[in-house]
Amino acid sequence: MSYYDIDSILTDAEKIPCTFQLDIPDLGYLDNNPSHTLKSGTRIQLPLWLAEMLAIANTGSLDEQAKSFVTFDLPSALGNDVVQALKADPRAVPLRDQSPHFYGLATHMMDLSEEQELAAVLRKTFVTRASEIALHARKVGGANQHGAKGQADEASNLGVGGAGEEFLRGLDEWERKLFRKAHDGTRAGKEWMDSVKKR
């Protein structure tokens, strides 16, 4: 997570559900209620960077009543039903619909709170989807490069089906990068193979 990483910045802008623990005067506009006090217990979607700050900071008093400004829950993208769906079949879930920066958000949330099970599910999801991504990357390369001409000399004779496009639309940013890498590798291999014949 670099300072200049645009994906990291965009991940920080993802909203997560927070609950305020204190009454805060004049902050009501956050809850579409301008010039009123923001009541304790209000649930508001806050961007990740703000929620993180407010959750870590506390009221500053040294007695035992010191508490953080907000508590946060897991966002709906990492909610129970999504995790259950991922457990059932990682390939069937369009992660991009949950969040364009699904894995970035998930790792950030895991940094903030202990989620052992989530980590295991995500790992399985990522790896399973990765091999699927590689398969599609290879297929798409074949279709784009040679599409009309020279079917006989095709390294891969698999076409891109409707299901494939559906799957590719559901990739989050990490997976898109992975797809690009796999695709670049395959394409460079094909280019080399063509250049051998020409020389």
Add this chain to the structure above:
Amino acid sequence: MALPLPPGLAQAEVAFLAEMELVTVVPRQRLESINLLSGRTPVLRPPHRAPLPLWLALLLKKQRRANIVPPPWLHPTSLSQIIHRETKEDPTAFSAPPPPPSRAHPSQPGMAHRPAADANLSPPFLPSCTADAPAGYLPYHWLEVAEALLAHAGDDMAAPPGEVRGLLRDLVEVRAAKMRSSTSALEGFGGGLMSLRGVGAMELAESRGFVLGVVDGVRRIGASAEATRREEEEMGGRREDDEGSDDDMGI
């Protein structure tokens, strides 16, 4: 940040390096020895076979001054044997690289020698594409050498080039599928070993970006769990140390 090139060798670089491999040629004309950076080439006398670097052999082939003897592993029988091994006998692993040159000398059976001090035993410098290379094993530069030979010396092949090409395509697809599924070894915690033994240079160049991406993704997903595990281990380790020192005191 400034260098746009991905890590590792690109395909063109791998193909360039593969041209250093030695292949066996049958010369049609005499050619005196040439003093190359890699050493002197043998004197070519028409009926006698001689090992030459691939690039020089291809040059002579184009000028119709030599024929190239394809390496035994490029024979259809050997290729289909390898495909059979990859698909039926061991559907998860890549087929093994060729064994190192035998220490036993054919003239002295039963007597193992220490290989000569200047003998090359590391893969890029093995004579693994010459006519006396072992059949049934794919050397490090198999795909590059096979493609180059098929493109420029198709008439020297032991079988119709189309047949060899078809078998090569099958092999490429089988091994690419293995490369994809090898990532699933990273699924569980604690595992995470991917054996890439026997994978060729060109295959590595193709899948390097993808495999590194997968490994890096798994690392980032596991980073927080790893950090907590380390902390726990540290705490636990300290306690164990204390107990250990107590035991020492007792003894």
